[in-house]
Amino acid sequence: MPADPAAVIDVSLARPGVAYSRNLFGHFIEHFHRQVYGGLYDPGSPLSNERGFREDVIEAMRELRPSVVRWPGGCFVSSYHWRDGVGHPRRPHYDKAWRVTDPNTFGTHEFVAWCEAIGAAPYICTNAGTGTAEEMSDWVEYCNLAQGSHWSALRTDNGHPAPFAVPFWSIGNENYGDWEMGAKTPQEWANLVRESAKMMRRVDESIVLLTAARADLEWTLPLLLAAGRYLNMVSIHGYWDSLADVNQPSAYLTAISRSLDPQREIQHTIDIIGAAALTGQVGIAFDEWNLRGWHHPWGNSDAAVRARDANDDNTTYTMADALFSASFLNACLRRGDVVKMANIAPSINARGPLFVHPEGIVRRSTFHVMAMYANQLGERVLETHAAASDLEAASVPVIDSLATIDSTNTRVTLSLINREPNSAVPCEVRIAGHPVDGSHQATILDGPGADTYNDIDRPSTITPRRSKLDFRSGHVALPPHSLTICDIDLPLHHTEGDIDAGRILSGDWQLSTTGWHKTS
Known part of the structure; x- marks a missing residue:
């Protein structure tokens, strides 16, 4: 028996059955440590092509059939001004989020080209920290307007006459948190999102528009009441093993014990959307998620920056990470009627499924989970x-x-x-x-x-x-x-x-x- x-x-x-969006198998890249520079973008490496993109990374990302990639942040975006990353010459800028100098050699043109190389749609997150509604809408104009405007003309001058046609845009990143530059109160945020969304949609009505939210009634309900009619999705984030200051990854059973937390946050956010009478109109994007939070002790000392190398310790990423990730995807798929996007954070290096080093790559346990889900499920x-x-x-x-x-x-x-x-x-x-x-x-x-x-x-x-x-x-x-x-x-x-x-x-x-x- x-x-x-x-x-x-x-x-x-x-x-x-319920059809789900393939954007649940999305990705995320931020200008943090070696995700971009020394990760997907490494000019001068014998493994890179003429644009500076690592060819082995491109091939590995294609295995994951990525539907969408979010960029440039993350906390990085809250002091990032997109105009610094287009045209030539480009001047480096000091990144006040991660306290290092960014060379600005990887910007909008490079991001869109990399997305095309891996077969993904670009998703741009805008600066709602130190930026303005006008700056956000100007970025939409630069990317999506065909011709006849100041910013579309600049794109042409910078070598790309055809629009980039970026479909996905987000207003801000974690602006509810005091760690974020340009953090707002709920009412301040609701007003800024409403006005930014209006301006962005007046440039391109077709964009899919998201904004920073959380599974919290006091934050998200005022946002939806003020700006919900302009939004397609609210963006929520989740890291369930907090490691920012002390890098002591949880053991297997502790990590697995958190497997139900994502579905609770999904349900709470669904309830808030319902309270705003926007059920069926506004969806959810879990556009940053991972079991492990990124390790980044605060400070701009050499020691603080070097401490970020702990994220690249491959011994961290075990079957706990794999099975938590599978549980997370199951939770999103079960509510695929509302959860329309999810972006593993990040895709490359730090806590990502793909570890990139000067001689090659390592597919971590979570890489294989992402590949299995993206390639083997029914519709x-x-x-x-x-x-x-x-x-x-x-x-x-x-x-x-x-x-x-x-x-x-x-x-x-x-x-x-x-x-x-x-x-x-x-x-x-x-x-x-x-x-x-x-x-x-x-x-x-x-x-x-x-x-x-x-x-x-x-x-x-x-x-x-x-x-x-x-x-x-x-x-x-x-x-x-x-x-x-x-x-x-x-x-x-x-x-x-x-x-x-x-x-x-x-x-x-x-x-x-x-x-x-x-x-x-």
Whole structure:
């Protein structure tokens, strides 16, 4: 007899599922430490092309099928003036956020070109700290207006007559925090966003417009009441292992115990949007997220800047980071009707999934999670009913799950997370109430231990492996500390005999082997 399952998962076929945005697999780059300079942009390196872009980084980013990249910050943007980063010659400026000198050699033109190289849409975050509404709208004009204005003419003079057509724009970054230059009160922020949004939309009505918010009623409700009619999304951020001043990354169980926090913040923000009567009109962008907060002791001394090297310690990024990231993506996908964008922060170096060094790159554990989700899921999220026992000492379910279905409605893809660090865990999987049987193709991400990691001298300790999951009357054992993505083709085979998918009815829809069809 199979062991009693620690989790029972029943995937419903009662409805066709909810389509989600691929922008949930978005990225973020900030002018912090070696993300840009010495990361994606390294003129003079034998690994860089004629524009100074690292070719190995471009190829690795393409593996992630990035939909959108947010830039230039982050805290950096709150004292960044975009005009310093266009044209020639360019003068360096002192970055008051991170207290170093930025050469300004990587600016708007370079960012848009890099996005094109990796196949992503550019998303520009504007300076709402020391900047003005006019400066923000001028940047939109420089990038998106065809011809006939001062700023579009300057773009032409700088070598790019055609508009960049940047689709995504954000007003500000974390302006609710006293750490941010140009921090505002809720009412000050609401007024600035309203006026900035008006000016930006008068330049280009088609832009997708976001602004800095948080899962906090006192901050976000006044913002939405004042400016919600101009916005497409509110931007919230999350780092759940705070390491800014002291770099002591949490151990596996502590990190995993925070896996439910993102979905709580999503729900709280959804409730605030509802309180503003903007449900269905304003979405959520988790446009900075990561388990680990960036380490940056405050100060401009050489020691304070060198301390940022601790972010590049690859021993930090274990299966805890991988499984937290998978849990985060599951939470966003389950509410894909409202959460329209998420950007892992950052993409390169610091806490990012891709570590770049002078001789090459390392794909950290989170790189493989991002690649699996971006490349292997179906197009719509199915409703799933799940019950699981708690992981001992962590107070989170030991198994987390997500189910998607592909565009042909013939394949269900399961994302199954086993948070137990040391043991395989049995679970039971049903689809439309019927236990899954047979052997099914799967990709498994795990490692020799929960605390293993990839590094320059061990780049593949954690790497996805193709395998098969063997289900017996719905029962299957998931490897310890693992993410498993498994494909199950419809119609299903079960112990009771073949189940005809065409017999599964759902109101006005009927699922057959050729897809969903209206029954009336």
